[in-house]
Amino acid sequence: MARASLRLKSASCQIAYWKGGKLRLANYLTRRTFTANPVTLGLIQFFFVPHTIADAVRAFGAYSAASVARAIVKLVDAQLLLEYRSAEWRRDQLLEASWGRWLPEAGFHFMTKDTPYVPWDWPIAKKLRLLAARSAPAQFKTIRGAERIRLTLPAPATDSFFETLRARRTHREFANGKVSLESVSRLLHTTWGVQGYFHAEVVGRVPYKTSPSGGARHPGEVYLMALRVEGLESGIYHYQAREHCLARLPGRATARIASDYCATQPYFGKAAALFIMTAVFARTMWKYGRARAYRVVLLETGHLCQTFCLTATRLGLAPFCTAALRDSLIEDGLGLDGISESVLYVAGVGLLPRRPPAPPPASS
Ligand SMILES: Cc1cc2nc3c(=O)[nH]c(=O)nc-3n(C[C@H](O)[C@H](O)[C@H](O)COP(=O)(O)O)c2cc1C
Numbered sequence: 001m002a003r004a005s006l007r008l009k010s011a012s013c014q015i016a017y018w019k020g021g022k023l024r025l026a027n028y029l030t031r032r033t034f035t036a037n038p039v040t041l042g043l044i045q046f047f048f049v050p051h052t053i054a055d056a057v058r059a060f061g062a063y064s065a066a067s068v069a070r071a072i073v074k075l076v077d078a079q080l081l082l083e084y085r086s087a088e089w090r091r092d093q094l095l096e097a098s099w100g101r102w103l104p105e106a107g108f109h110f111m112t113k114d115t116p117y118v119p120w121d122w123p124i125a126k127k128l129r130l131l132a133a134r135s136a137p138a139q140f141k142t143i144r145g146a147e148r149i150r151l152t153l154p155a156p157a158t159d160s161f162f163e164t165l166r167a168r169r170t171h172r173e174f175a176n177g178k179v180s181l182e183s184v185s186r187l188l189h190t191t192w193g194v195q196g197y198f199h200a201e202v203v204g205r206v207p208y209k210t211s212p213s214g215g216a217r218h219p220g221e222v223y224l225m226a227l228r229v230e231g232l233e234s235g236i237y238h239y240q241a242r243e244h245c246l247a248r249l250p251g252r253a254t255a256r257i258a259s260d261y262c263a264t265q266p267y268f269g270k271a272a273a274l275f276i277m278t279a280v281f282a283r284t285m286w287k288y289g290r291a292r293a294y295r296v297v298l299l300e301t302g303h304l305c306q307t308f309c310l311t312a313t314r315l316g317l318a319p320f321c322t323a324a325l326r327d328s329l330i331e332d333g334l335g336l337d338g339i340s341e342s343v344l345y346v347a348g349v350g351l352l353p354r355r356p357p358a359p360p361p362a363s364s
Contacts, residue, residue, distance in 0.1 A: 105291035171318035174350025
C-alpha cells in the first residue's frame with residue numbers, strides 16, 4: 001500500500017445509496033460497505049482511471065495531502081479502490097465483463113450472497129424472538145363484497161400424476177441404504193436431460209427439456225454430490241446433459257460437507273445424493289439484456305426443482321429442497337468462480353424412512 005508506484009483503480013462493482021441521512025458506499029462483490037463523506041465520490045471518480053496516491057494528492061490540492069491519503073486508505077480498506085491488476089481487480093473485471101448488461105440492478109445477487117443463517121439447533125423460543133413482533137399475515141386472501149362462485153371439489157384422484165403431486169413431501173429423515181444409480185440417472189434425465197431438439201428463430205438449434213425456459217436458453221446446470229449411490233463412487237460429478245453422462249470432479253462428498261453446504265442443516269447430510277443447481281447467467285443474458293431477466297433464471301430453477309421432487313416421489317424416494325445455502329463454500333467446492341456461474345438451489349434424495357411424513361388427508 002505504501003509503494004509510491006502503486007496504482008489504484010475504483011472497483012466497477014460499487015453502488016452508493018443514502019441510509020438514515022448518511023451516504024453509504026458498497027462494493028457488491030465483496031459486500032464491504034462503509035459510510036462516506038460525499039466528497040469521497042469525487043475521489044472515487046478520479047480513480048476510474050488508474051492513478052497513484054501522489055497523483056490524487058496533486059489533483060485534490062485544495063485538501064491537505066494527509067486528508068487525501070487518509071480517505072484513500074479508507075477506500076482501499078472498503079475495497080472500493082483496488083490495486084490495479086491485483087487478484088481483486090481481476091475478479092471485479094470478471095464481474096463487469098460477465099454481468100455488465102444487468103448491472104447495477106443485479107448487484108442484488110451478489111449483495112445477498114453468503115447470508116448468515118439462524119443456527120438450526122437454536123431453541124424454538126430463541127428463533128421465535130427473531131420473527132417480526134406483529135402476528136403473521138393472513139395465510140389466505142379474501143375479497144370483501146365480491147360475488148363468490150362455489151366450485152365442486154374434484155373427486156379423489158386415482159391418476160398417478162395427481163397422486164404424485166399430492167404425495168410429494170419435504171423429507172428430513174431417510175432410511176439407511178443406497179439409492180440406485182438407475183434412479184439417479186432417471187432423476188437427472190427427467191429433470192435436466194435433453195428430451196430432443198428444435199429449431200428456434202434467431203437462436204437456432206435448442207434443446208427441449210421437461211421444464212420451460214425463457215427463450216429456451218436453459219441456463220441451469222446440475223452437480224451431483226453422490227454420498228450413497230449404488231455402483232457410483234462417492235464424489236462430485238457434473239451432469240453433462242447433451243451426452244447424458246457424469247463428469248467426475250475433484251471435490252469430496254461427505255455427510256459433513258453436504259450438511260455444511262446446506263447451512264449446517266444436519267438432516268441433509270444423511271441423504272443419499274444432493275443435486276446442486278447452478279446457473280450460467282450468460283446464456284439468458286445473451287438474449288435478454290435487461291436485469292429483469294435475472295428473475296427468469298430464478299423462476300426456471302424453481303421449475304427444475306419441482307420436476308425433481310415429483311420425479312423422486314414417483315420413484316418412491318424421499319426428496320427435499322433447500323435454499324439455505326453457503327454459496328461461496330459450494331462454489332469453491334465445485335471449482336466455480338461464483339460470477340459467471342453461481343449456485344442457486346439444492347435438492348436431494350434419500351430412501352424413504354420407515355414412517356414417512358403423512359400425505360394430506362383426502363378432503364384437504
Ligand atoms: C425455496 C425453498 C427453500 C426451502 N428451504 C428449506 C430449508 O432450508 N430447510 C428445510 O428443511 N426445508 C426447506 N424447504 C422446504 C419447506 O420447509 C417445505 O416445502 C414446507 O415446510 C412445506 O412442506 P412440504 O414441502 O412437505 O409441502 C424449502 C422450500 C422451498 C420452496
